[in-house]
Amino acid sequence: RPHRLDLTRTPNPHVSFGDGPHVCLGAHFARLQLRVLHEEALRLLPVCALAGPPRRLVSNFVNGIKSLPLEPAGP
Numbered sequence: 001r002p003h004r005l006d007l008t009r010t011p012n013p014h015v016s017f018g019d020g021p022h023v024c025l026g027a028h029f030a031r032l033q034l035r036v037l038h039e040e041a042l043r044l045l046p047v048c049a050l051a052g053p054p055r056r057l058v059s060n061f062v063n064g065i066k067s068l069p070l071e072p073a074g075p
């Protein structure tokens with residue numbers, strides 16, 4: 001179910017960093033960067049909601065989101 005974001009998925013044998021002899025050399029660095037990004041985002045916006053439409057990256061190589069406007073939400 002590739003279109004469902006499930007952070008608790010287990011096992012999670014995804015191939016976002018490739019596989020085999022050309023597996024991403026920067027995977028550990030990228031995971032560290034993403035950990036820090038999420039820690040900081042959670043610190044600033046512990047509970048958030050969409051504040052506008054997400055903009056997708058236009059690329060025939062990389063799938064991603066260019067911007068994701070968020071705002072504080074909840075009690």
Ligand code: HEM
Nearest residue numbers: 015016017018019021022023024025026027029030031034
């Ligand atoms: C979320 C961030 C990243 C993703 C999703 C990602 C994804 C990938 C994928 C899928 C491949 C395999 C491409 C193939 O099979 O031809 C790859 C290869 C590679 N990545 Fe990353 N990457 C990320 C971050 C980084 C970073 C931060 C670095 C360097 C600091 C890096 C360096 C490399 C290198 C050098 C290869 C080529 C390895 C080889 O061909 O032997 N990547 N990456």
